[in-house]
Amino acid sequence: MELPSYTKQQLALRNGQDKPQIWVAYKGIIYDVTESRLWKNGKHYEHWAGQDLTDELADAPHTEVVFEKLTKVGTLG
Numbered sequence: 001m002e003l004p005s006y007t008k009q010q011l012a013l014r015n016g017q018d019k020p021q022i023w024v025a026y027k028g029i030i031y032d033v034t035e036s037r038l039w040k041n042g043k044h045y046e047h048w049a050g051q052d053l054t055d056e057l058a059d060a061p062h063t064e065v066v067f068e069k070l071t072k073v074g075t076l077g
Contacts, residue, residue: 005077006030008052015050016042023073025052031070052076 011030014023022034022042033039033049042049047056057064 003029003072004074006074007077011052011076012050015048016040018050021073022049024049025054025076026057026064026067027054028076029067029072030074030076031067032073033070036070 011023011025013019014021016022016039020034021032022036022039023030024033024039024047025031033044038044039049047053
């Protein structure tokens with residue numbers, strides 16, 4: 001199944017404040033973190049949902065393996 005494409009503006013609305021969904025992007029894929037207790041209110045440590053976190057992963061204490069557990073909802077177009 002091909003994933004739908006979303007713009008950065010559409011992703012930005014899924015920030016934990018404007019819409020009920022909480023999404024983040026990594027390497028062109030958008031992931032749903034709505035159910036994650038680590039993303040409560042769209043915030044995860046110093047990071048905010050609704051953004052492309054590709055460049056920020058280097059600062060994280062974990063690797064990209066964390067994304068394997070998340071549901072893919074689309075691509076960042």
